[in-house]
Amino acid sequence: MDIDLITNILYAMIMTGTPLLLVALGEMVCEKSGVLNLGQEGMMLMGAVAGFIAMYHTDSYILGFLFAMLVGVAMSLLFAVIALQLNANQVAAGLALTIFGTGLSAFLGNDYEGKQISVLPSLSIAELQHIPIIGKAIFAQNAIVYLSWVLIVVVYLFFRYHRQGLSVRAVGEDPSVASNLGLPVMLIRYLSVAFGGAMAGLAGAYLSIAYTPMWTEGMVSGKGWIALTLVVFASWRIERIILGAYLFGFASIMHLVAQGLNWDISSNLLAMMPYIATLVVLVMLSRDKQRLKLFEPMALGKPWHRSS
């Protein structure tokens, strides 16, 4: 195994892990407010198709990503109305969002399959990208990768030091107490869900604009679901989401590793790796039920209405 291979694997690992990182970050904030949104996959697909379409017509990366985030937010609000306002089962509402998003994105993207856009270029930082092994991975990525790092710091600081970060957590632990303390529970939950939608939209557009600059039906292929596992894996802590996202990124690029090492394994079997990795992680996490419950926001997934 030579240095070049390791350099490239690290680079691809971070590039592939970024969409997972973004979605998991959004879903974590959403879950911290006590809302479980299983619709990540559907929102990502909508973000992917929306970003691609906007990019295709305007040729502007900024508009592409902004439109994708907007669509992600719109999708998440649809979920919020059904799950929060109408008190539907959050698992069912999230599933519905994924099914709806899968159908709608396939419909909207039908005319765009096979169309081409220019890929989001990488912003290499001067000489730093030539640092052996890690240089390319850290200093030669595209803008969204850097943005994801900024977002991590912002969200971390928000929950660590900002008063409102505490409010979100209070709402997720016990909405009734939070409400009695005068916190606008519904508003906080709506905003958290919307943040999750924006992140999922951004991650989807990352896939269709930066990662593989094209749109194909169902192209998110389970990344939204993997991100849900990631949040549990990270036990709702941001620093662990980074670790988890890049680990899953690594599992997703096993075909590159196999190629570099001249392994002769079917690409279809290698494509299973991220899903198998997810199962392995789930098994390791779930050994101790009590420990898992310790970190989970207490009101996660439970409907709440002011009158109750």
Place this chain on the structure above:
Amino acid sequence: MIKLVPRVQASAKWGYLSPVLAVFLTLIASSILFMALGKDPVEALYTFFISPIANWYGVTELLVVAIPILLCAYGLALCYRASIWNIGAEGQLLTGAVVGTVMALQFVDSSSVWAMPLTLIAGMVGGMICSGISAFLNLRLNCNETLVTIMMNYIALNTLLWAVYGPLKDPNGYNFPESALFGDSTLLPILFEGTRLHIGLLLVVLALVIVWVFMSKTFLGFQIKVLGLDKPAAHMAGYKQKKLAAMVFLASGALAGLAGAVIVTGSTGQLIPAISPGYGYSAIIVAFLGRLHPIGITLAGLLIALLFMGGEMSQMMLNLPRSISGILQGLILFFLLSCDVLIRYRIAFTFKRSGSTATAKN
């Protein structure tokens, strides 16, 4: 000002009315959608919902599509009754098709009467392997069943692709990703001359009766219901929760696997990558829309099958992509979940602005 007021008791009436209202709202929404796409809504609705079943052949085709969906949905309903969020029917269907194909390929040149039944049984075993892994991970290793089953779906999909591009690829097939064509002894007999409707329909009827009797007439079915409604009560009553859960997992796997085997032996006659346009996912909607009751599911399954056919029709006649049926399926589920709020709440119109006094009362 519209307010939701909790009902003292869940409304049984709205339990039945909610799916009907949801379907009605979906029809309205789809006509708006068609209008937005510049189509005449009446003509579009006719093309979508009536023209596929306007003749006898169309009706039989509807049943062909409904067969795998219904088999999956009956199994899922068992799981959902026990409050097990198994969304793995798609993966179980695919593994059923793969394992069924392995068996079918042993009989390519044989005229054995065992060929077809053994293939179907192999399909059921395939589905049970897939759901059995999920059950093991969920029940023994405490993993969340939703995430486990969705991961198994992707693993099963890649297994199918691996199989048709690798070991099961027809050696004489010009390198197409397809298995060899099955022998005639493996194919499901056709029920009516001139149609594609096969005896899978009888399997559906059989499954319907068995699941119905099991749910409503047996003690095990009762235990599953209790487990789903009130876990602590099931625990207090001394029910063997894990065994019950494993049983519904395996039953749903067997039914979904059977669906996969029925597709390859009844419709395609060989294993191809695209054997399911998401039947296993649609079955989730069908199970909910049918209120987890076998009869309701049967009606809902026919409706969703109609959506699949309407999608095909509108692609041919209206020049709209067939994925429009996916949108309508999603809409139905959204409307259903929204209408279900009426089961537990009633709508009250208050003409005063509801201030703090109104909320304090509750």
